[in-house]
Amino acid sequence: MKNHNDPISVTELNTIMHDVVDAAFDYPVSVIGEINNAMISANGHEFFTLKDESSSIRCIRYASLVFEKNIIEYENKEVIITGDINYYVPQYGKESFGQVIVSKIVEYGEGKLKEIIEATRKKLENEGLFEKENKLTLPKFPMCIGVITSKDSDALQDVLSRLKDRFPISNIIIYPTLVQGKDAPKNIINQIKKANLDKLCDVLMLVRGGGSLEDLMCFNDEDLARIIYKSDIPTITGIGHQPDITIADYVADVSAETPTAAAERITPDKKDLLKNLIEYELHLSEKSKSMLQNITLKLHFLKSEIEKFNPKKLINEMKLNYHNKDKEIRYTTKNIIDNKINSCNIMTKNLGLVSKFLKNKLGTMQQNESVLKMNLSTKLNSLFNLKKNHFMSLSKEILNLNPNKILKKGFAIIRNRRGEIIKKKIDLMNTSLFTAEFHDGKVKIETKK
Structure with missing residues (x-):
């Protein structure tokens, strides 16, 4: 064995490091980090870098281990990878490096939560819970407002302050609830149910201040979304800050960016109302004056019409009309009678002249009649004899022409x-x-x- 002070070759060093790494872990190993620089080779193998705040390591997932999501879909997401640690020693003098041969990838932290939220959102959207036609209309002047939130929260104080400033005549009922943690969805569901049973509120506000995605997860609960959808009271949400959108916001009848914005959305501003009231008062005053003038003119007209039908005036007019008609009738009747008498006298005179003319005419006609009768008798006898002789001649001629003869x-x-x-x-x-x-x-x- 070589002395530790003796120099070794690069190959020997890489071989030792490979063996050390290989023996250092109980495989498989799980590592938390964020995926970057994801790419897929032509043969389907996936290459990427797994990093945290301080360092990074190369990773490879072979094509045979890719089942659902490809590596591109995990880009910039925090994950837990599972696999074997390998110190890779390439041939031909290339640089050696450590890498993870990945067999499994699972989203971690907010990335996983977002995946769960998106799955729930798509499910409810496909069921029609977000359709506009199913949403209730907010009342213009809510006289009773139910606020569902934490009783000690800044969001509640902001809402109460804004409601008092804008529409102080409305009654406010607070339904205290947890707005964070695993028990929060059930708490909120119970308060929505209670408000619907009470039937006191014109509108419900579901609000809380800002927080992390994990803090707001109770508002992404599926059962809570279904209760909001089924509520008979219009519901408005004001959850978190402007970028925060939860499933409760999707299913609510109206959603606002913040609790304060929700308070402003459901209430009219008292300043605007006062301005409108002043405008209405002026309009009503002008309208009343106009109506009064019209009524006065109409009364004068009706009075003049009624005067036309005053009984005393009508009787006097009828009397005058009667005298005038009587005088006219008498005058007309006298003229008619005089005209008839004159006509009768003229007709009598004319009848006498006609009678005399007719008598003379009749005498002349009687004389002419006697002459005519005599002439007619003579002519008839002459004509008869002529026709008789002609007939006898024809008869004789016909007899002579008879074949039997x-x-x-x-x-x-x-x-x-x-x-x-x-x-x-x-x-x-x-x-x-x-x-x-x-x-x-x-x-x-x-x-x-």
Whole structure:
């Protein structure tokens, strides 16, 4: 064995260090630190640096050990890695270094808490607990405000001071509760339930001051979120400071950045109210004056309308109207009667003249009638005799043209079998059967050729 004072080679030193490191730990070893410089090689192996406030060490996780998250997703997160410590001695004279061959990675501290919060948030969001249409509307003038917070907290004092300054007429009920630790969610849930059973408050405030993520974890409780969602009283949250957002903020009907901001959000400012009241008073005064003027004008109008229907005035007007109508009727009636009398006199005179004219006309017509009758009788007799002679002449001529009269003289009418009269010799020679018609009958005659 070499003396400890004897120099050794670099290779020998690296070999000793490798053996020392290998024998120094009970494997596997767990190490806490923050992941940086994460990268993934082409064959899927992951390389990164694990560091704390003072130092860092190289790490490698082989592709066969990567199951869920890849190393990039852990960048800048505090984790606990589990694996074997290895002092790596490369070949060809390259630099040796210590590293951890990682088999497991688990988030630690705030990183783990954020992962839990995000999982709960996504679950509740998928169930619809954050939907706007499900949120209640805050009252404009809350006459009773319930404050759920620690009874000894600065947040409570800030809220009470702000409420008193802005809207001092509201009644405030304090529901004291734990706002930190494992028992806090159950405490807060019980106070929300109590407020809903009391049915005294118009709005509930869930508030606390700032703190670390771990301090505020009670406000990320799933059961608490569901109770806030089910509350029949509108709920506003004012938890922590501006960057702090909890699941309670997501599910509340309204969320504010701080407890003081929540107090301002749910109350009207008394200064604004006073200003509005003064404006309303002026407006009401002007409106009242305007309405009074309109009513006065309307009363004058109605009075004048009523005067039109005064009974005494109406009776006098009716009397005057009656006398005028009576006078008018009398005058009109007299004119009508006078006109009728004049018309009757004129008609009587005209009737006399017409009667005389008609008598003269009648005498003349009677004379003319006798002459006409005589002339008509003469003309009728002459016409009758003329027509009678003409008729007798025609009758004699018709008798002379009667075929039977001719046949009696020994003539006969020859017809072929179709009943046609045979007028020519040649037609008779071509006919084998014909009929001879005499004045006393017909005879069929058949010839032989």
